Amino acid sequence: MSSVEPESTNLPLVRGFNPKGAAQYLGVSLSWLSKSRMGITDSPGPAFKKIGRKVLYTQDSLETWLDS
DSSP: OOOOOOOOOOOOOOOOBOHHHHHHHHTOOHHHHHHHHHTOSSSOOOOOEEETTEEEBOHHHHHHHHHO
C-alpha cells in the first residue's frame, strides 16, 4: 500500500479572534459586537471575515477600529 501525501494548497492561513475573544480584546460586549456585524448599532464595528459560518476578526482590523 503506498502512502499518499495531501496536495499542497496555496490558500492563505487566516488567523484571528473569534467573536468572544474579539469582544474581550476590545472591551465591548459580545452582544454589541454581534449587533455591529448586522449593522444595527449607531457606530460601525470592526471589519470581520466569514469563512463558512465562522466569524473571524484579525488583530489588524481590531486595532484599526480602536484607533478610529
